[in-house]
Amino acid sequence: MTVGMRLLQPLDINGMVLPNRVVVPAMVTRLSGEDGVVQSDIIDRYVRYAAGRVGLIVVEATAVHSAKSGPLLRLSDDVFIPGHRELAQRVHDTSASKVVPQIIHFMKVARSGWRQTIETLEIADIEGIIHDFGLAALRAREAGYDGVELHAAHAYTLSSFLSRRNRRRDRYGGHTLEGRLALFGEVFAEVRRRVGNDFPVGVRFLAEEAIKGGYTLPEAQQIALRMAQLGVDYISLSVGGKFEDAEQRPGEPLYPYTGYSGDRCMPGDWYPAQPHTHLAAGIKSYLNERGFATPVISVGKIAEPERAEALLRDGQADLIGMARQLLADPDWTLKVIEERSDEIIRCVYCNVCKDLDERFKKVTCFLWPKGQIQAPDNRARGPSPCWPPEGASLSGAGADGRIRLSWSPVDGPGAEIAGYDIYRADGFGTVQCVEAVKGRRFVDRLALSGQTYRYFVRAFDHDGRTSPPSETIAITMAMRESSSD
Numbered sequence: 001m002t003v004g005m006r007l008l009q010p011l012d013i014n015g016m017v018l019p020n021r022v023v024v025p026a027m028v029t030r031l032s033g034e035d036g037v038v039q040s041d042i043i044d045r046y047v048r049y050a051a052g053r054v055g056l057i058v059v060e061a062t063a064v065h066s067a068k069s070g071p072l073l074r075l076s077d078d079v080f081i082p083g084h085r086e087l088a089q090r091v092h093d094t095s096a097s098k099v100v101p102q103i104i105h106f107m108k109v110a111r112s113g114w115r116q117t118i119e120t121l122e123i124a125d126i127e128g129i130i131h132d133f134g135l136a137a138l139r140a141r142e143a144g145y146d147g148v149e150l151h152a153a154h155a156y157t158l159s160s161f162l163s164r165r166n167r168r169r170d171r172y173g174g175h176t177l178e179g180r181l182a183l184f185g186e187v188f189a190e191v192r193r194r195v196g197n198d199f200p201v202g203v204r205f206l207a208e209e210a211i212k213g214g215y216t217l218p219e220a221q222q223i224a225l226r227m228a229q230l231g232v233d234y235i236s237l238s239v240g241g242k243f244e245d246a247e248q249r250p251g252e253p254l255y256p257y258t259g260y261s262g263d264r265c266m267p268g269d270w271y272p273a274q275p276h277t278h279l280a281a282g283i284k285s286y287l288n289e290r291g292f293a294t295p296v297i298s299v300g301k302i303a304e305p306e307r308a309e310a311l312l313r314d315g316q317a318d319l320i321g322m323a324r325q326l327l328a329d330p331d332w333t334l335k336v337i338e339e340r341s342d343e344i345i346r347c348v349y350c351n352v353c354k355d356l357d358e359r360f361k362k363v364t365c366f367l368w369p370k371g372q373i374q375a376p377d378n379r380a381r382g383p384s385p386c387w388p389p390e391g392a393s394l395s396g397a398g399a400d401g402r403i404r405l406s407w408s409p410v411d412g413p414g415a416e417i418a419g420y421d422i423y424r425a426d427g428f429g430t431v432q433c434v435e436a437v438k439g440r441r442f443v444d445r446l447a448l449s450g451q452t453y454r455y456f457v458r459a460f461d462h463d464g465r466t467s468p469p470s471e472t473i474a475i476t477m478a479m480r481e482s483s484s485d
């Protein structure tokens with residue numbers, strides 16, 4: 001089945017040969033200290049992705065300047081190079097995965113709610129930003145990375161210039177698309193000048209700002225065209241994640257993923273799968289029709305190998321980015337290669353990782369064993385989990401808009417389980433894994449009264465091996481009595 005899969009085909013990006021089409025997009029880990037130095041936990045996190053055989057690892061947002069922030073990596077000085085050198089080396093020693101850092105410039109935010117905006121930047125500040133990006137990219141090259149990615153997405157400086165809400169009146173804005181693109185163009189030229197033509201330089205930007213008055217696909221297509229004309233080596237797309245609609249929480253610095261645009265950036269469990277693939281497809285076709293083959297990375301709740309494969313086969317993307325899914329299961333690619341896709345631990349998009357990021361806490365996955373800061377590495381393959389001889393004893397009842405389920409624990413040698421997948425089939429025959437839980441209870445709050453639902457449960461261990469399905473039970477919640485009479 002894997003033979004001929006596009007997902008597993010290599011891709012040459014300006015001399016950086018990815019062994020396959022799977023990408024870990026940048027994901028802040030909060031594993032670094034305030035000093036911004038790469039240390040062993042960070043290296044372990046990225047080596048784990050390499051062991052899982054992903055094609056490209058984008059190392060979390062790494063500051064080009066020395067402005068104060070929470071725990072964040074840096075390439076703002078030569079002193080940071082040795083740590084990055086070790087990270088890149090360890091990844092290369094582990095597998096054929098390629099690794100690039102995402103380099104970022106951000107503006108100041110204060111706990112009071114004040115934040116610096118691009119409209120206040122003087123020309124000298126802008127020159128400083130261009131200079132800092134150039135030097136950080138050069139350090140990435142000196143550290144032995146395979147390339148570098150410019151962060152021009154979300155709430156950060158380059159993105160704010162590209163924004164339709166850029167209010168500068170000079171040549172870096174001026175209410176024109178050319179003005180909005182000017183800083184990116186100058187940053188890119190400086191980065192190229194520093195790193196040379198033979199070093200891959202990718203970009204991440206927004207396919208849609210997802211804020212009131214923000215740009216949408218037609219302008220994103222033109223921005224992508226300009227980036228391709230400038231010679232960026234790949235384009236990674238994201239959506240939203242802006243300050244403009246972020247919630248101000250008293251005493252806390254503004255976090256750009258708290259508003260609607262934040263939901264769009266990291267769509268939660270209530271969003272459909274793959275809500276943004278049409279945007280990447282729209283940008284890819286726009287570029288291809290104009291003669292550019294710049295690889296495009298599609299991201300956003302992509303998790304199923306067959307659906308990822310279909311995106312590549314149908315020409316909707318060149319590369320598949322998965323952030324939370326690869327955090328949950330860094331062996332995703334390996335399992336696809338070994339035809340063990342049924343053992344993939346599915347991300348449940350609960351966004352615990354996002355909440356940890358927001359609170360500057362070490363970013364881990366809800367599905368990992370409690371207290372662990374890396375994904376479990378259970379390569380010694382034991383028996384699959386199994387139910388006790390009398391079965392799972394799944395039972396449930398519905399009332400007040402809730403269907404409550406409970407079941408017996410898994411037994412025997414496979415009892416080291418990570419959680420339980422809950423499957424639900426509605427009366428129209430659609431079966432869906434609706435949730436993963438760690439305990440032995442589940443409350444379904446999204447059921448309609450008068451409708452019959454069938455449920456079954458499967459236990460899974462930390463290696464993704466699952467038990468057989470439990471028995472299936474059918475539950476119908478009584479219709480609520482009307483309160484109007």
Ligand SMILES: Cc1cc2nc3c(=O)[nH]c(=O)nc-3n(C[C@H](O)[C@H](O)[C@H](O)COP(=O)(O)O)c2cc1C
Binds near residue numbers: 026325
């Ligand atoms: C904890 C966390 C940290 C993130 N940090 C970054 C980051 O440093 N840079 C970036 O461009 N995107 C960042 N993102 C966004 C992801 O790269 C990705 O675009 C988003 O999670 C949607 O993809 P997914 O549905 O596959 O998770 C982060 C996401 C999460 C959950």
